[in-house]
Structure formats: C-alpha cells, structure tokens
Amino acid sequence: MELNGNTRRALYILFAAVSFVLIISCANAAHLMLARGASRDREMAVRTALGAGRSDLIGQLFAESIALSLLAGSLGLLLAEFGVRALIAYGPRDLPRLEQAGMDSQVLLFTIVISFLAAIFFGLLPAWKTSAVTPNESLKSGGRGSSGAVALSRTRGFLVVLEFALTVLLLTGAGLLIRSFLAVRAVDSGFDTEHVLTLRILHTRLYDEALARIGNIPGVRATGAINGIFESSAAPTAASPSLRVWATWKSIRGNCLEALGVPLLQGRFFNQQDGPNAPLVAIIDQSMARRYWPGENAIGKQFRGQDARGRNDDPLTVIGVIHDTHAQGREAQPAPHVYQPVAQSGTATPDLIIRTTGDPLKLAGIMRDVVRSLDRAAIISSVTTLEQQLSGQIAPRRFQTWLLSLFSLVALVLASIGIYGVMHYAVTQRNHEIGIRIALGARADNVMWMVLRQGLSLAIPGLLAGLAASQWLTQVLASILFGVKPNDLVTNIGVAFVLAAVATAAISIPAWRATRVDPLEALRRE
Numbered sequence: 001m002e003l004n005g006n007t008r009r010a011l012y013i014l015f016a017a018v019s020f021v022l023i024i025s026c027a028n029a030a031h032l033m034l035a036r037g038a039s040r041d042r043e044m045a046v047r048t049a050l051g052a053g054r055s056d057l058i059g060q061l062f063a064e065s066i067a068l069s070l071l072a073g074s075l076g077l078l079l080a081e082f083g084v085r086a087l088i089a090y091g092p093r094d095l096p097r098l099e100q101a102g103m104d105s106q107v108l109l110f111t112i113v114i115s116f117l118a119a120i121f122f123g124l125l126p127a128w129k130t131s132a133v134t135p136n137e138s139l140k141s142g143g144r145g146s147s148g149a150v151a152l153s154r155t156r157g158f159l160v161v162l163e164f165a166l167t168v169l170l171l172t173g174a175g176l177l178i179r180s181f182l183a184v185r186a187v188d189s190g191f192d193t194e195h196v197l198t199l200r201i202l203h204t205r206l207y208d209e210a211l212a213r214i215g216n217i218p219g220v221r222a223t224g225a226i227n228g229i230f231e232s233s234a235a236p237t238a239a240s241p242s243l244r245v246w247a248t249w250k251s252i253r254g255n256c257l258e259a260l261g262v263p264l265l266q267g268r269f270f271n272q273q274d275g276p277n278a279p280l281v282a283i284i285d286q287s288m289a290r291r292y293w294p295g296e297n298a299i300g301k302q303f304r305g306q307d308a309r310g311r312n313d314d315p316l317t318v319i320g321v322i323h324d325t326h327a328q329g330r331e332a333q334p335a336p337h338v339y340q341p342v343a344q345s346g347t348a349t350p351d352l353i354i355r356t357t358g359d360p361l362k363l364a365g366i367m368r369d370v371v372r373s374l375d376r377a378a379i380i381s382s383v384t385t386l387e388q389q390l391s392g393q394i395a396p397r398r399f400q401t402w403l404l405s406l407f408s409l410v411a412l413v414l415a416s417i418g419i420y421g422v423m424h425y426a427v428t429q430r431n432h433e434i435g436i437r438i439a440l441g442a443r444a445d446n447v448m449w450m451v452l453r454q455g456l457s458l459a460i461p462g463l464l465a466g467l468a469a470s471q472w473l474t475q476v477l478a479s480i481l482f483g484v485k486p487n488d489l490v491t492n493i494g495v496a497f498v499l500a501a502v503a504t505a506a507i508s509i510p511a512w513r514a515t516r517v518d519p520l521e522a523l524r525r526e
Contacts, residue, residue, distance in 0.1 A: 200352070
C-alpha cells in the first residue's frame with residue numbers, strides 16, 4: 001500500500017509514541033518485580049543454601065516474568081479490539097484503508113513477540129538482581145533484603161530516570177502538535193463559513209434555473225456555483241515555502257463569491273453584463289495581484305489566458321480583487337486565483353453554494369426536491385456545510401494530536417506511579433532510620449524534605465535528560481509542525497512545569513507518610 005509522506009511520517013511518530021509508552025509500562029513492571037524480589041531475599045538464600053544454583057534461580061524468576069508478560073499481552077489484545085473499533089469510528093476518513101483495520105494473525109504474532117521481548121529485557125534484569133544473594137548475609141538480616149539494597153536502589157533509580165525522560169519526549173511532542181493544531185485553527189480561511197450549504201450536482205445543465213428556484217426558498221440569502229471550492233494540488237507550505245505554483249483558474253456562476261462570504265477588496269463582482277459576447281473580465285485574489293502587480297492598483301490591468309470562445313486569446317481585464325482564500329488547506333500559503341464568469345469560460349460548475357439565514361442543513365431536503373423537480377436524472381452528492389468541509393481539512397492533524405496527547409497522558413500517569421512506587425518502597429525500607437530520626441527530635445518538615453529531596457534527585461535528572469533529548473528528537477516533527485518551532489521555549493517550559501508538579505505530587509504522598517512513622521513501632525519491628 002502506497003502512503004504519502006505526511007501519512008507515513010505521522011504513523012512512524014505514533015508508533016514511536018506507543019513504543020515509549022510500552023517501555024515506561026515495562027519499567028514500572030520491572031519496579032514491581034525488583035521490589036518483590038527484594039522481599040524474597042530470604043527465600044532465595046534458603047534455596048541457594050539447599051543447593052540451587054544462580055541459573056536455577058534466574059530460570060524460575062524469568063519464567064514468572066514470561067507468564068506475566070503473556071498475561072498482560074492477552075489482556076492488551078482484548079483492549080486493542082475496542083481500541084480498533086474506536087479508531088475506525090473516530091479516525092480521519094482520508095487515512096488509507098482505515099475501515100479495513102482489525103485484529104489478525106500478524107497482530108497476534110506481533111503481540112506474542114513483543115511480550116517475549118518485554119519479558120527478556122525487563123524481566124531478566126530483576127531476575128539477575130534478585131538471584132545475586134549472599135545466603136549468610138540475607139539470613140542474618142532476617143529477610144529484609146539488605147544484601148543488594150544499594151544495587152537495587154540504583155537500578156530502580158535508573159528506571160525512574162528513563163521513565164521521566166521518555167515522558168518528557170512524549171509531552172513535548174504532544175505540546176508541539178497541540179500548539180500547531182491551535183495555530184492551524186486560528187488561520188483565517190478567507191471564507192465566512194456560517195450558514196453555508198454545499199452540494200454537488202452532476203449530469204445536469206439546469207444550474208441557472210436550479211439556483212434561481214433555490215434562491216426563492218425562504219431563508220436563502222445568496223446562491224452560486226463553482227468548479228470546485230477546494231483544491232488538493234501542491235501548494236507552498238511552511239515546510240516548502242519556495243514551491244512556486246501556477247495561478248488556479250476558477251469558473252463561477254451566480255453570486256458564488258458572495259455566497260462563500262469572500263470579502264471584496266477592490267472593484268466589483270460579476271453581473272449580468274459580463275455575458276458571452278462581452279469583453280473578457282476576471283476577478284483575482286490578493287496573491288495574484290501581489291505576484292503580477294506588486295504595489296499597484298490591479299483594477300483595469302489586463303492579462304492573457306485561454307479564451308474559451310476561441311477569439312485569438314483576447315486579454316482579460318481585472319474588474320475586482322478579493323481576499324485570499326485557503327482553498328488548498330489552511331496550512332498551505334494562499335495560491336494565486338483567477339475567477340471567470342461561467343458565461344465566458346464555458347467550464348462546468350457542479351458545486352452549488354447556498355448561504356442561508358439559519359441552519360442550512362434544515363433546508364437541504366427542500367433543495368434536493370427543487371433539483372429533482374427540474375431533472376430526475378441529476379446526481380446529487382456531498383451535501384454538507386462549508387464549516388464541516390473546512391473542519392475535515394484539519395481532521396488528520398486533529399486525530400494525530402489527540403492520539404499523541406492520549407499517549408502522553410498515559411505516560412505521565414505511569415511515570416508518576418513509577419516514582420510513587422519507588423519512594424513508597426524507599427520509605428518502607430527506611431522506617432527504622434526514620435523512626436530513629438523522629439525519636440531524636442527530627443521535625444516532620446525535616447523528614448518530609450528528606451524524602452522529597454530523594455525523590456526529586458531521580459525526577460530532575462530524568463526531566464533534564466528528556467529536555468536535552470527532545471531538542472534533537474523533535475526535529476523529526478518539524479515537517480508536520482505549523483506556526484511553531486521544534487525547540488519552542490513555551491512548550492519546553494510548560495512540559496517542565498507539568499512534569500515537575502506531577503512528580504512533586506507523587507513524591508509528597510510517601511513523604512507525608514514518612515512523617516507519620518511511629519518511632520516505637522518502627523524500632524520494635526527491628
């Protein structure tokens with residue numbers, strides 16, 4: 001299946017986002033397995049004392065991680081089935097073969113492979129660490145896992161840093177896409193989209209009569225027709241500003257430009273005098289005027305094109321200049337346009353434009369009946385509003401932004417759970433020390449700050465590493481950004497603030513619990 005550059009790039013970015021979330025999830029699972037392994041030091045020591053080798057211990061623990069990974073993969077497949085249905089229902093219509101998306105044998109095989117790889121990379125490390133027990137030390141310590149406490153703490157700290165770094169990358173990418181999406185939405189399309197109905201009529205020659213009858217319907221303000229409101233041909237964008245395109249010629253009928261709500265800046269619109277035997281006239285947009293008559297008044301200027309009447313290519317006279325329109329998409333720079341009256345161009349105008357005083361869709365049925373009464377063989381399609389058409393232009397960007405934001409939110413929650421779990425475990429392991437500090441007169445704020453400082457010493461390096469990596473990795477997003485640079489300072493500051501706030505909140509709960517440690521109870525347990 002052939003994919004265009006933007007679609008392929010967007011899919012790669014979303015796949016990378018999913019991979020980051022998978023790694024963060026696996027890191028959290030590794031946290032739990034390390035904590036569980038630390039609590040099993042005494043068990044591992046007894047097994048070792050009874051003759052079990054380290055390879056036996058690793059094999060046992062690794063088998064447990066394989067079982068957990070396959071169980072998680074199975075549950076993931078069940079959730080994926082609902083996810084695919086949501087994707088088909090809410091995904092952009094122009095995503096190639098979206099309706100054919102579904103679960104098949106290849107997806108099943110991929111899930112099994114990923115589950116095994118996750119078990120290998122994130123299950124083997126905890127198994128290796130847990131199996132590295134010294135029987136004498138572990139049995140003497142009463143099973144509190146003191147033999148590998150420092151090594152386990154460093155490993156779990158590294159995993160927290162990794163989680164936060166990946167979360168920064170996802171949040172930064174989502175922030176850039178959100179800002180791009182808002183910038184695209186803020187672009188003035190050049191059309192007044194309120195209360196405008198559009199429909200396409202094929203295989204009929206009764207356009208003028210249809211427009212006249214539709215114009216007499218109560219609630220209709222203006223009617224017209226054009227040979228295509230929007231274009232899909234190449235146009236200069238932020239990624240390719242030097243691309244030069246030829247002027248696009250449009251044929252219009254009736255009060256098309258008035259119905260579209262395009263402002264007239266100079267001159268006049270077409271009228272009944274601009275007939276087939278009258279001198280050739282044209283309305284141009286600002287881009288056309290700037291290209292050929294920069295700094296001049298374009299009204300009255302003449303240029304040559306294709307004379308549909310075959311009269312030796314008579315010149316066209318500019319009688320009006322209208323506001324630029326983003327007919328090739330809001331992200332594209334406005335291209336030059338030339339508008340001719342249909343009486344002089346002879347080009348078919350299948351797209352009808354009707355401006356109403358209220359909800360245009362309520363009049364759609366009446367308009368269909370009017371066309372059917374004139375020509376039962378006419379084919380009517382694409383009945384929608386101009387606002388919906390413009391919204392559809394940014395549907396792929398909206399979808400990409402929504403998905404990446406969702407993945408970023410999941411990553412943020414997982415990262416906060418990860419650092420919460422690490423700090424909760426650290427506080428539990430230091431109950432004896434904290435009890436002694438409180439017994440010796442340490443205030444609650446001193447204990448809380450001690451735990452906060454330990455947690456932030458993990459979160460801050462991850463945050464800084466993520467911000468540093470994002471300056472390089474977000475360059476991949478440059479081609480799909482609009483109105484914002486990959487190294488956008490506002491986005492970086494926003495991401496740093498959000499992640500720091502979430503990390504502080506996640507650490508504060510174990511820190512507050514540390515201040516509630518009962519010194520007598522903590523010392524009695526030791």
